[in-house]
Amino acid sequence: MCCGRAAPGATFVGLDISPTMLVSARERFAADPRVAIVEHDLGAALPNLGQFDAVVSSFAIHHLEHARKHELLVEIFRCLAPGAVFANLEHVSSPSARLHAAFLAAIGNAPDQEDASNRCIDVESQLRWMRGTGLIDVDCAWKWREMALLTGVRPGAR
Numbered sequence: 001m002c003c004g005r006a007a008p009g010a011t012f013v014g015l016d017i018s019p020t021m022l023v024s025a026r027e028r029f030a031a032d033p034r035v036a037i038v039e040h041d042l043g044a045a046l047p048n049l050g051q052f053d054a055v056v057s058s059f060a061i062h063h064l065e066h067a068r069k070h071e072l073l074v075e076i077f078r079c080l081a082p083g084a085v086f087a088n089l090e091h092v093s094s095p096s097a098r099l100h101a102a103f104l105a106a107i108g109n110a111p112d113q114e115d116a117s118n119r120c121i122d123v124e125s126q127l128r129w130m131r132g133t134g135l136i137d138v139d140c141a142w143k144w145r146e147m148a149l150l151t152g153v154r155p156g157a158r
Contacts, residue, residue: 013049015040016060043068051081053158062091063117070129077133082156086135092148093120103145123148 012035014025022039029035040047042064055076061069076086094100104111123140127150130138135152142149 080154083158
């Protein structure tokens with residue numbers, strides 16, 4: 001399905017640092033002039049790309065150090081238009097070592113297969129950070145073990 005069928009005038013910007021992901025995204029959207037793919041490391045400040053009606057992240061932010069995650073949330077808030085939505089599908093930490101082990105088992109990973117680049121933090125800390133940026137209606141819309149969908153809205157009318 002092509003992006004934007006529900007909003008044919010919409011434009012899209014994808015950010016990634018992985019050469020593999022960039023090549024794949026550029027190939028996937030090569031024929032769609034509404035999609036721009038930008039090489040960017042989320043460890044650095046977001047580039048000025050304008051304001052957006054939605055910002056969506058999927059399994060990217062958890063690789064950042066906690067202080068940078070917090071800074072990034074402030075940057076995301078600033079690039080949201082009034083009434084815009086932020087949705088972050090993320091890898092979060094378990095509340096206990098036992099639940100973390102159960103998560104690893106549920107996804108078929110042994111403890112020694114864990115990704116060393118993960119910098120997970122609990123859901124509540126992230127929701128608090130999101131509220132601290134000024135986002136409203138902040139919630140954990142879905143959670144399964146160490147995967148969660150965190151959402152918030154920039155105040156104001158669309």
